[in-house]
Amino acid sequence: MLYQIFTDATADVCDSMLRVLPDIEIIPMEVAIGEENYVYGRKGRLTASGFYAMQRAGRFASTAQINPVAYANAFEPALQSGLDVLYLGFSSGMSGSLNNARLCMEELRARYPERKLICIDTLCASVGEGFLVCEAARKQREGMDIDTLAAWAQQNRLKICHWFTVDTFEHLKHGGRVSAASAAVGSMLNIKPLLHVDEQGKLAVMKKPRGRRKAIAEQIALMEQGWMKEVSSRVVIGHGDDQEAAGMLADAVCAHFPEAEVHVTQIGPVIGTHTGPGMLALIYWGNNR
Numbered sequence: 272m273l274y275q276i277f278t279d280a281t282a283d284v285c286d287s288m289l290r291v292l293p294d295i296e297i298i299p300m301e302v303a304i305g306e307e308n309y310v311y312g313r314k315g316r317l318t319a320s321g322f323y324a325m326q327r328a329g330r331f332a333s334t335a336q337i338n339p340v341a342y343a344n345a346f347e348p349a350l351q352s353g354l355d356v357l358y359l360g361f362s363s364g365m366s367g368s369l370n371n372a373r374l375c376m377e378e379l380r381a382r383y384p385e386r387k388l389i390c391i392d393t394l395c396a397s398v399g400e401g402f403l404v405c406e407a408a409r410k411q412r413e414g415m416d417i418d419t420l421a422a423w424a425q426q427n428r429l430k431i432c433h434w435f436t437v438d439t440f441e442h443l444k445h446g447g448r449v450s451a452a453s454a455a456v457g458s459m460l461n462i463k464p465l466l467h468v469d470e471q472g473k474l475a476v477m478k479k480p481r482g483r484r485k486a487i488a489e490q491i492a493l494m495e496q497g498w499m500k501e502v503s504s505r506v507v508i509g510h511g512d513d514q515e516a517a518g519m520l521a522d523a524v525c526a527h528f529p530e531a532e533v534h535v536t537q538i539g540p541v542i543g544t545h546t547g548p549g550m551l552a553l554i555y556w557g558n559n560r
Contacts, residue, residue, distance in 0.1 A: 274355035274387070274417040276408055277345060279337060279368065280312035281361040284401035285507055285536040289310045292408040298345045300368075301335040311540045322540040323512035323548045324412045332544040336368040342375035346388065350379060355387040356416050359404050359424060361541075363392045364472030391428075394472035397542040398509035399433040402554045406503065430502070432557040433468040434493050436486040438513070438549025441553070465489050466546075470560060482550075483516060490553045491523050497559030498528070507530045509538040511550035520551055 278284070280300040289295065299312025304325050309317035326332065346356050356376075360369045364548040369392050393400050403424065410420050463486035465478040480486040494506075506524055510517035517535050524533055538550055 273353070274357055274411075275349040276404065276411060277349075277356060277358045278400065278404045279361050280315075280539060281366075281396060281541040282359070282400035282404050283398045283509055283536055283539045283542070284404060285398070285534045288405045288407075288505070288507075292405060292412060295404060295408055296345060296349070298341065300337060300541055302332055302544065303335065304330050304332045309540075317540060318465045319537045320544070322514060326543065326548050332495050332540065334366075334541050334544050336366055337371055339371045339375040344373050346375065346379060349381045350386050350388075353386075353505075356389070357407075357417050357421060358388075359400070359407060360390060361400060362394045362396050362468065362472030364394065364469075365396060365474060366503065371410055374530045376498050389417060391421055391424045392472070393424070393431075394428050394468070394470070395431050396433065396468055396472070396474070397538050397545075398507050398536060399431045399468055399554050401536070402505075402507050402556075403428060403431050406505075406556075424533050428471055429560050430499065430556055430558065432493070432497060432555050432560050433552060434554075435466045435546065435550060435552045436463045436480075436483070436490065436492045437466065437546050438463060438483075438511070438516075438551075439547050448453060463525055467560075483519070485525050486551070487520050490520065490551075491527050493559060494524070494553060494555055494557070495527065495553075497557035499556050499558055500528070500530060503556040504530055504532045505556070506533050507552075508533065508535045508553040509550070509552035509554065510535070511538045511543050511546060511548045513549045513551065516549065516551050520553060524553070 277296045279298045299310045303308050311317045363369045462479045469475045
């Protein structure tokens with residue numbers, strides 16, 4: 272039976288990967304910057320570049336959950352056209368959106384009893400979520416049915432390794448993830464915090480390397496420890512509007528792992544709200560989540 276894969280605008284899906292895959296429906300999300308509300312995603316007026324320009328101008332942002340009505344507006348056209356729905360959603364460790372998706376699906380099942388609606392908590396975020404979604408779309412293209420694919424995503428979501436470096440403490444401080452004193456000391460020492468998405472799908476600070484080059488070296492060392500290239504040679508580098516830093520990390524990955532298929536993409540406003548400009552992410556299939 273045919274089905275449609277959905278995800279949300281938190282999933283910073285890499286365009287170079289998406290071009291060779293079936294269409295994935297991406298549900299927009301709301302971002303507030305100052306007193307103004309924006310929509311990020313398809314038909315939204317907020318771009319990643321415009322968002323980071325406002326961030327650099329000192330305008331902090333906040334994000335909102337996707338509400339059940341927005342989910343219904345996304346899912347119902349697929350159901351009406353005879354498609355089942357598989358939603359691969361933003362980690363429940365960082366957002367309550369997934370609960371809204373489940374509430375929406377309960378109502379839609381009553382109205383469309385002949386259709387399947389499946390909601391998967393990816394426990395991933397940003398380019399990591401996008402990586403899992405693209406891998407799932409590959410499985411769909413190969414002919415995997417919706418139930419098998421849902422089980423596959425559930426079984427493999429914790430093999431998506433996210434290692435982020437952050438260029439500034441300001442947004443972590445603004446979001447309450449670090450104290451003002453820690454942010455001041457970190458900035459003075461040129462610390463580039465290394466974070467990851469843990470097994471509960473939460474963002475956690477792991478190490479505190481000093482300087483961009485040391486932070487990249489830490490990311491490469493982690494990939495050396497855990498990369499499962501036999502599962503997938505694809506590696507995604509995400510950046511918060513910093514092509515130069517992304518190039519440095521891409522060069523390091525290619526030098527250490529010449530067999531890697533490297534894709535580079537922009538990190539969008541939903542995660543960028545909490546990490547700020549200059550964020551640098553390394554995503555790979557591994558065993559050291």
